Amino acid sequence: MPTTPAVVLGAGIAGLLAAAVLARHPQVGEVTVVERDRLEPGPQPRRGLPQGQHAHVLMSSGARIIESLLPGTTDRWLAAGAHRIGLPDGYVMLLPAGWLPRWSSDHFVISCSRGLLDWVVRQEVLALPGVRLLDRTEATGLRGGRGRVTGVRVEDLDHGTGRTLEAGFVVDATGRGSRAPHWLRSLGAPPVAEDVVDSGLRYATRVFRAPAGAAHRFPIVNVQADPGQDRPGQTAALMPVEDGRWLVTLSGTRGGRPSADEREFVGFARGMRHPVVADLIADADPLGPVTVSNSTANRRRRFERLPVWPDGFVVLGDAVASYNPVYGHGMSVAAHGAAALGTALDGHGLRSGLARTVQRRIAATAAAAWDHATGTDVRFPGARGRPPGRAERALWRYQSRLMRTALDRPEVARQLVDVLTLSAPANRLVRPGIALATLLGPRRPAPDGPTFTAAERAMLSET
Known part of the structure; x- marks a missing residue:
């Protein structure tokens, strides 16, 4: 069977998963x-991902997609020092409505x-097989033209030379920072509509040496x-990460930024x-300076609305929709987008119309996370958006x-966690049974303080 070469722009999670889908x-x-960046042979921060030094969790729905594309990846993360932390049993979390009770479920996050x-x-x-990397490019x-993309022009940043990579996809x-809207305009497409909701959030992150008693099996603590x-x-947010460290990210919107x-x-x-995170790090040893980032606006480009879409071209990940990172959805949405690409390829092959189908499906995968992030961010003072x-x-x-009801009714809490991990559609939360339980409301007050277990409190007392 004749084959066609493919080019993936970007070696972040979204690009790598797209490459895995195409390669098979x-x-x-x-x-x-x-x-564009030079990729070092190790887990160093990447210049082109400034938010990469702040708190990131990969939710179970995204991790399971990655595992299906690259079997054994979860074990390799854990072997390299990452933590698999149950959700919500591995969280001490203060939600807007109160402290979240902890119970076992089949959801988790990868924390590193x-x-x-x-x-x-x-x-x-x-x-x-068949995957190659061009970094510093x-x-x-x-x-190509308005109806089909046939390749991409690239520049070698070390030598200043340009060339064209021919590709069928x-x-x-x-x-x-995607320039796809500009590139599409140069092919004759109309402008791409864009939605922005910006709370003015700033991130400030510092890494600490975890106290000896709490270096392993410690929960994520989130206010x-x-x-x-x-x-x-x-x-x-306090996250246990590799090498016995705590990664602590603080954030604040306009008028209250770190x-x-x-x-x-x-x-x-x-x-x-609640001062729980401050209490935990007050006597911990810092391992570096404070890193700050302001790249936190929610931005969604409506590629799916263009009247004509070129065959052979797809945009996914943060290039389609980027979110305030505080909600932890970006990487999982990228994984769902890669899965949508794989499903469409398996069903349609590289035939005319595939790219438009994929682009619409990718837009759908972004919708739930977008509604959650923007529906919260627009409520803070000084937020910009519709x-x-x-x-x-x-x-x-x-x-x-x-x-508030979920803090007391397990049947509501389970459905809420399913939705927040992108494992279930948001409309599940308005089904009759959940709506009735919500109408009735909670039966008991929420926990009145951090929900550390006795074992976790003993860890802290040993420090």
Whole structure:
């Protein structure tokens, strides 16, 4: 069977998973992954991913997709030092409605540095037959016309030389900075509509040496903002990561943002709705400076609405929809997008119309995470985006009562966790049984403080 070469732009999670999908398809020949950064032979941070130094979790729905594409990846993450933490049994989490009770479920997150997460996946993908990497290479434009993309122009950043990579299929996974709208305009397409919701969130992250008694099997500790309060949204997350470290990310929206000043880090955490994270790190040894990022706006490009879409070209991952990272959905959405590409390829092959079908499916995979992130962020003071209408405000009231009900009713909590991990559609939360339980509300008050187990408290007492 004749094959066609493919090019994937971007060697982040979205691009690597797209390359894995393409490499296994019988109609695809060589897959070239083009990456602007120089990729080191280890789990170092990448310059082109500034938010990569902050808290990242890969949710179970995304991890399971990656495992299906690259069997054994979960074991390799764990062998490299990542933690598999149950959700919600491995979380001490203050939700807007109160402290989340802990119980066992089949959901989990992979907790480690973003550098380690990407590095393991990159090793697996680049070991696949027919996959090659061109790093320090930048895509500068598409080849072809309005009806079909036939390749991509690239520049070698070390030597300043340009060339064209011919391809029957091109995937843009270059992230927030994608130039796909501009490239499509140069092929004769109309402008791409874009939605933006920006709460002005800033991230500040510092890594600490975990106390000896709590270096292993410690929960993720998370204090979330309450959008129902008339104050900036501030959050704190403490994640166990590889090498016996705690990665701590603080965030705040306009009017309440953290600074890069190391002297203010613990104090900012102490000003949250609860000081639990500040208490945990007050005497911990810092392992580096505070890293700050402002690249947190929710941005969604509506490629699926273009009247004509070129065959042979797909955009996925953050290049389609990027989210405030505090919700932890970005990597899982990228995995779902790669799965949508694989399903369409298996069903249709590389025939005319495939790319448009894939682009519409990718838009659908982004919708639930987009609604969750933007429906929260737009509520904070100074947020920029389309003002909510009456329907949105009514939905907020329902969601607020549902969240409080979930803290007491296990049947509601299970469905909520399914939706928040992107394992189930959001409409599950308005089914008659869940709606009735929400109407009845909680039966008992939520826990009144952090839900550490006796064993976890003993770990802390040993430090």
